[in-house]
Amino acid sequence: MQTQGLGRHVLAEVYGCEFNVLNDLERIREIFVSAALSAGAEVRETAFHRFSPQGVSGVVVISESHLAIHTWPELGYAAVDVFTCGERVDPWVAVNAIVKEIGAGSVEASEVKRGVFAKTEACAS
Numbered sequence: 001m002q003t004q005g006l007g008r009h010v011l012a013e014v015y016g017c018e019f020n021v022l023n024d025l026e027r028i029r030e031i032f033v034s035a036a037l038s039a040g041a042e043v044r045e046t047a048f049h050r051f052s053p054q055g056v057s058g059v060v061v062i063s064e065s066h067l068a069i070h071t072w073p074e075l076g077y078a079a080v081d082v083f084t085c086g087e088r089v090d091p092w093v094a095v096n097a098i099v100k101e102i103g104a105g106s107v108e109a110s111e112v113k114r115g116v117f118a119k120t121e122a123c124a125s
Helices: 026-039 093-099
Strands: 002-004 007-015 043-050 055-060 067-071 077-085 106-114 118-119
Touching: 002 106, 007 093, 026 043, 026 055, 026 067, 067 093, 077 093, 093 106
Parallel strands: none
Antiparallel strands: 002 118, 007 077, 007 106, 043 055, 055 067, 067 077
16 A cells, blocks of 8 residues: 655644743744745745734645644743645744744644545555
């Protein structure tokens, strides 16, 4: 059996970040756009929202899929995901740039292959 994936999705649990960074909508937007570009992605749109009393959620839509974040500044925590399709853009480049810029104390991250299809004798074309 042969498998191939349409994309790679990195999910990162980011801890120990500075309150002021995680609560700054414009700074988070800049970090995410910069991370997308550093990975070689083509940025299409951004949408970010700051919550009251604190927290930011947002997404950068890229031609290759998306980068997203949800922050809990009071806990120093951010949930980050970067999903890229194709072989040209490496999601880990973007994740590493984000983690560095938000000043993470620790990170737990994993990659999931998306759109994995099995090619078997029964369904081979």
